[in-house]
Amino acid sequence: MTGWSKAKTAQDIRDLVEKGFLMEAGEGISQGGRKPRLLCINRNLGFVVGVDIGATSVDVALADISGSVLQRYSEPADVRQRPEPFLGRCVEIILHLMELQGCRADQILGIGIGVPGPVDFARGVLVAPPLMPDWENFSIRGFVKESFPNAFVVVDNDVNIMALGEQRAGDGINVDHFIFVKIGTGIGAGIVSNGKIHRGSTGCAGDIGHICVDKNGPICRCGNTGCLEAMAAGPAIAEKAMQAALNGSSLLLKNLMNQNGGVLRPEDVNTACREGDQAALEIIRASGQMIGDVLAGLVNFFNPSHIFIGGGIANFGNHLLVSIRRAVLRRSLPLATTHLSINFSRMGPDAGVTGAVALALEYLFVIEDQPTTTI
Amino acid sequence: MTGWSKAKTAQDIRDLVEKGFLMEAGEGISQGGRKPRLLCINRNLGFVVGVDIGATSVDVALADISGSVLQRYSEPADVRQRPEPFLGRCVEIILHLMELQGCRADQILGIGIGVPGPVDFARGVLVAPPLMPDWENFSIRGFVKESFPNAFVVVDNDVNIMALGEQRAGDGINVDHFIFVKIGTGIGAGIVSNGKIHRGSTGCAGDIGHICVDKNGPICRCGNTGCLEAMAAGPAIAEKAMQAALNGSSLLLKNLMNQNGGVLRPEDVNTACREGDQAALEIIRASGQMIGDVLAGLVNFFNPSHIFIGGGIANFGNHLLVSIRRAVLRRSLPLATTHLSINFSRMGPDAGVTGAVALALEYLFVIEDQPTTTI
Known part of the structure; x- marks a missing residue:
């Protein structure tokens, strides 16, 4: 598929295994010659987080990098607050779920966040959001990155992440x-x-x-x-x-x-x-x-x-x-x-948070299509 | 790009040149070794036709397979007619343009047709068209294929082809x-x-x-x-x-x-x-x-x-x-x-016919994405 030579492919795969991105997953079925060695993405590589912010609630999920949800939490919330206390509480919830799962902040590789308002997707900020005027142009990514420096943070409209959830799991x-x-x-x-x-x-x-x-x-x-x-x-x-x-x-x-x-x-x-x-x-x-x-x-x-x-x-x-x-x-x-x-x-309240996890995963292994501004 | 070996690539290219799909286009600039031989699609391979049917006019263009328009003709028309005489006239116009260009019916490889009504794109027929009720479910492809048996005929909405024209040349x-x-x-x-x-x-x-x-x-x-x-x-x-x-x-x-x-x-x-x-x-x-x-x-x-x-x-x-x-x-x-x-x-009346040519070209070299029914 890549068009690479056998030697280059073998070398690159060795690199990826050494760096912990890939791991061996047993042997495959022989097509005549030697049995092929199977590889999979190392599930212990890290974790991703999905945050679904609604007008009156917040849903958070911690998932492995295959997208399987490991921990999940919801609580009522009010987005009319200023973004700092609201997002501060989101960070607390994420830290709590990480503690339950026994994972460290540097293991969080991606965070997908859905917000109930118009998002300039490339910049990851809300623009003239009627429900939450105090959030206008606030750097959600910047705020969240302070607590999770290794995470790539993607912000999208709440309904886009629900559509993404429906597409991935509904x-x-x-x-x-x-x-x-x-x-x-x-x-x-x-x-x-x-x-x-x-x-x-x-x-x-x-x-x-x-x-x-x-x-x-x-x-x-x-x-x-x-x-x-x-x-x-x-x-x-x-x-x-x-x-x-x-x-x-x-x-x-x-x-x-x-x-x-x-x-x-x-x-x-x-x-x-x-x-x-x-x-x-x-x-x-x-x-x-x-x-x-x-x-x-x-x-x-x-x-x-x-x-x-x-x-x-x-x-x-x-x-x-x-x-x-x-x-x-x-x-x-x-x-x-x-x-x-x-x-x-039929996904009910799961659509948003499932989609937020999918959004985080979508940009985890893609460099060129990532939203453009500083992350 | 293909991931094929040198030997396979060379063999496949020889085949394509022998069959007349590709032709040599001189030598390129050396990157250190032997000068590369350049190839291009054989422009004499055949021709494509674009037909833009409006409510009160018809525009026809004959183009080479790079999309360059060679002959062009427009005349007033009335789509409220039955499809047979209307499309019969379109075929006459195409044959006239071919004569001017000196090309044969078996050299017409693709025909793109835009019609002013809702088109079921996969089947290539109009469905409940308010302007032209007599055309409902009429096989435009079937009719046109009788005169141009080698052509792949694609039918689309008139505005889709205008959008395509604007995208390709506007x-x-x-x-x-x-x-x-x-x-x-x-x-x-x-x-x-x-x-x-x-x-x-x-x-x-x-x-x-x-x-x-x-x-x-x-x-x-x-x-x-x-x-x-x-x-x-x-x-x-x-x-x-x-x-x-x-x-x-x-x-x-x-x-x-x-x-x-x-x-x-x-x-x-x-x-x-x-x-x-x-x-x-x-x-x-x-x-x-x-x-x-x-x-x-x-x-x-x-x-x-x-x-x-x-x-x-x-x-x-x-x-x-x-x-x-x-x-x-x-x-x-x-x-x-x-x-x-x-x-x-700014394309004026060219948008439609340019797009119809582009539509014909789009499906000329693509097998798997072609609309599904008999062609």
Whole structure:
């Protein structure tokens, strides 16, 4: 495959074994002559870490360099904090997992980090992130490298890492063209084209939460009016439910609100819907339809074979999914929808952290394609 | 590069030279030893043809297998005809160009054909094409192969071939992520992701003409309401101008209509606009804004570095372009627009036919990636 001579190949392999990158893995089956010696990557070479930062939680996994997760930890968190304390806590969690596994900081070779905002992938920084303004241009890599000097740190959008997770370990294996849609506090998409993550020219592809669904709609965090995110994501769902509770159109939502000390969360709307509340059902259906209307346009444009839906709102079940599907089928062209599958991701909360580990591994053995700035 | 031994390489090259695929091209510069013998692909090996079928015209080019165009011909045409007479005429044109060049039918090795409708790329047929219903599932390859049995025939969407043309010979050279938008009788997009044409899972990516801009808008050929194409493409522009002529809001348009025997074409609206007609200007601006609103969403989703605009309406000049740019800048996220260039394609009517030649060449030397059905 390399086109190298036998002598050069043997010498290079001896070097790699001596340096500990490769190790012998027994003998193979003879093809007539001497039995071949098999080699594999030395699993004890080091470790990689995946960090999935959500708006309200953080997930961390410690894996070996084959990608097998060895330790895993999640806790609630708030990204509206400044980056230093937030990332400081992430480092603490990583150190804790390393202690459990008995590994040293210099053995951490790669760290993949997903963040909920637009990332300039080459520079590894957030640019104008609506959810976490204090993080703008903050060097996440620089901060994390201080604790793990041997690690190559890669930062990407949270939805890109979920798409990567779905591609490596979920139903996205061997799928050439798909869209992973995350619906939670925000709405975003991870895109796979010809089997590769499509990050776009400045790395911010997939920002579908700010596609306009109603020019006369409410003002969004981004400053525009009627963005999908402002009208259909978690906070909008909770807000509409509060209105329904207050204007008397749902007694159940009103009771839930009173139990919660005067507020409603998106989960409460889901609970009410499951108990048969009509107002809650309508709110969820309306969200599904708006998301489906936007996806219909993207299906015409991108023609994916699969759309995977994940994120906190994804467990809202069939009412949401049916509304999304219906809107897409109504507005997309027949050729684009005949073989289109729209489903919840079956990876649940694992998609992000699995993808973050995959992201770290992707850049571990690649020099030329690494994001360009100082690491 | 191949990893083959010297002996095998020399033997294979001798074979290719004997078969006429390669030819010697003199001597190279010595790197110390014997001067290397240079080889190039035998330009006399055969020819390729590019056919760009538009809604109202057909462009044909005959090129050598390096892609240099040798003969070129265009004429008005109407795709609403049945495919047999239309393609029969295309074959006549090809035979005419071959005669001018002095080449035989068995020397035609590849034919690339662009058609204005959704193409199932693997099968090479149109699927539910709104402009040309009689072509549905018609085997374009089969028909053309009858006259050129040695040619590998590839059929693609007209806008994909324009994108390919822009990538091979226009401002899209070395651009990783761009969108080519064709605005004419219809509106469609060709997409390049990571340097490759993105055709999507069933080959119909880029069908942006049927993205909804107004749920209460007019009914489109596709059966839905308020599609971009129904509201902003050539026929919609002409229709609005007729209204302006009839309701007295533009005397100039009324005069043009009377001169034209009671109808207005999109070109007339452009003429009126250039002469300072306010109603015509408003019509063009409104189209630009609607196209820009849709592109704004696609910029958020796809994050291209360039948008090239071509097609019959593209020569409408700056009023259209400014409206498109303004709408995109207003609705897209800052990170996606900072380095975004939106311009008319400078290839004009050459984009399509250049791309059709490139498409033919792309599949000429590739066996495994060829579209799958009988050729």
